[in-house]
Amino acid sequence: MSNERSDQEKQPPHVWLPGVVLKFLVFLAFAFVLFEATVGLGERDLSSNRVWVVIAGMMGLLLLLAIDRLTTLRVSPTGVEATLAQAQARALEEVGALEDQEVAETARAQILQAESPDQVQAAMAMAVELNVNRVMERVKQAIGQRRKVYVRYRPDPQGPVETYLIAPLDVKPGKTPATRANDYLWVYSYEHESAISLRLGRVLGVELSEETFDPAELMADWKKKEPEWNVPRDW
Numbered sequence: 001m002s003n004e005r006s007d008q009e010k011q012p013p014h015v016w017l018p019g020v021v022l023k024f025l026v027f028l029a030f031a032f033v034l035f036e037a038t039v040g041l042g043e044r045d046l047s048s049n050r051v052w053v054v055i056a057g058m059m060g061l062l063l064l065l066a067i068d069r070l071t072t073l074r075v076s077p078t079g080v081e082a083t084l085a086q087a088q089a090r091a092l093e094e095v096g097a098l099e100d101q102e103v104a105e106t107a108r109a110q111i112l113q114a115e116s117p118d119q120v121q122a123a124m125a126m127a128v129e130l131n132v133n134r135v136m137e138r139v140k141q142a143i144g145q146r147r148k149v150y151v152r153y154r155p156d157p158q159g160p161v162e163t164y165l166i167a168p169l170d171v172k173p174g175k176t177p178a179t180r181a182n183d184y185l186w187v188y189s190y191e192h193e194s195a196i197s198l199r200l201g202r203v204l205g206v207e208l209s210e211e212t213f214d215p216a217e218l219m220a221d222w223k224k225k226e227p228e229w230n231v232p233r234d235w
Contacts, residue, residue, distance in 0.1 A: 083117075091121075098127065136171065144234075148167050148212065166189050166190065168186075169186045169195070172186055
């Protein structure tokens with residue numbers, strides 16, 4: 001109950017007031033129906049009709065619960081969308097996994113001020129963009145200094161966060177039509193013992209280690225052709 005009250009305080013009245021008024025009107029109408037059904041009944045009649053009164057009361061409670069649920073959903077051309085509260089909860093959980101606290105706090109404030117799921121998604125998109133910019137700064141620093149880094153990565157948006165020790169090599173767009181719209185962090189993963197690509201938008205944080213790597217050692221098995229790097233370096 002306290003969570004519902006705090007959510008209402010964060011939202012403008014025109015968002016939550018219609019649902020509260022509707023539930024109150026349904027409650028008054030149902031109370032009136034029960035009163036009319038029982039008024040004028042003697043003690044004997046009331047006893048014999050008690051089962052029906054109880055059933056009617058249970059149906060009223062179910063109706064109120066159904067209305068409470070329906071007033072927190074909205075229908076779109078593609079079906080029922082998540083409520084604002086549900087969208088905010090999911091977004092706050094994702095933002096909480098970001099390593100950069102400044103980005104996380106900025107996104108958290110925008111998410112709580114959002115008045116629709118679309119605004120929540122816009123706040124999340126901005127948070128991802130800011131986080132990518134911070135990640136890129138550290139990746140460029142690590143490439144220039146040939147330093148290994150610990151990267152926190154979420155392979156699946158709904159899955160757990162994984163941590164890899166990697167040597168950053170470059171940032172490149174995807175190679176296929178389906179992935180070309182996204183940038184990928186191209187790295188050598190010491191856990192996988194091979195070069196892998198990490199979708200940049202799913203990298204939650206990068207921490208530079210004190211260890212360095214030898215590019216020539218990592219590229220020993222590569223073709224003789226010099227790679228075309230997107231991130232400038234002196235090696």
